[in-house]
Amino acid sequence: MNLNDVIISPVITEKSEEVKHGKSGSEVHTFKIQKRANKELVKQALYKLYGVKVEKVRVLNVPSRLKRFRMDYARTPGWKKAIVTLAPGENLDLAKAAG
Numbered sequence: 001m002n003l004n005d006v007i008i009s010p011v012i013t014e015k016s017e018e019v020k021h022g023k024s025g026s027e028v029h030t031f032k033i034q035k036r037a038n039k040e041l042v043k044q045a046l047y048k049l050y051g052v053k054v055e056k057v058r059v060l061n062v063p064s065r066l067k068r069f070r071m072d073y074a075r076t077p078g079w080k081k082a083i084v085t086l087a088p089g090e091n092l093d094l095a096k097a098a099g
Helices: 014-018 039-050 094-098
Strands: 007-010 028-033 054-062 066-069 072-075 079-086
Touching: 007 039, 039 054, 039 079
Parallel strands: none
Antiparallel strands: 007 028, 028 079, 054 079, 066 072
16 A cells, blocks of 8 residues: 555544643644555554654544435445554644645
8 A cells, every 4th residue: 555545634623623732742633544554554654744753543443324315314434534643742733734
C-alpha cells in the first residue's frame, strides 16, 4: 500500500477538537484512513507526509448505519478511523499542512 494513500482526510468534529489537547500535553488528532491500513502504516504515513513523530495510534472501525431517506432507508458506508497521539513537543497544524 502506498503511504500517500493511507490517510484519506482529517476528521474535524466538535468531539475531535475537544480531545485535541491530551492530558499529558501531547496533541491528539483524528484521521479517516483506508480500510486495509494498520497502526504501523498510519505511523509511517504521518511521518512521511507531515514529518511528525507519533507516540501512539488507536484504530477503530466505524460501522455502517441505516439512515432515513425520504420514504426509504439507505445504508451509510462504514469507514476506519485512527486516533493519533503525537510525541511530546511535536505539533501538527493541518491548515498549514494543507496549503
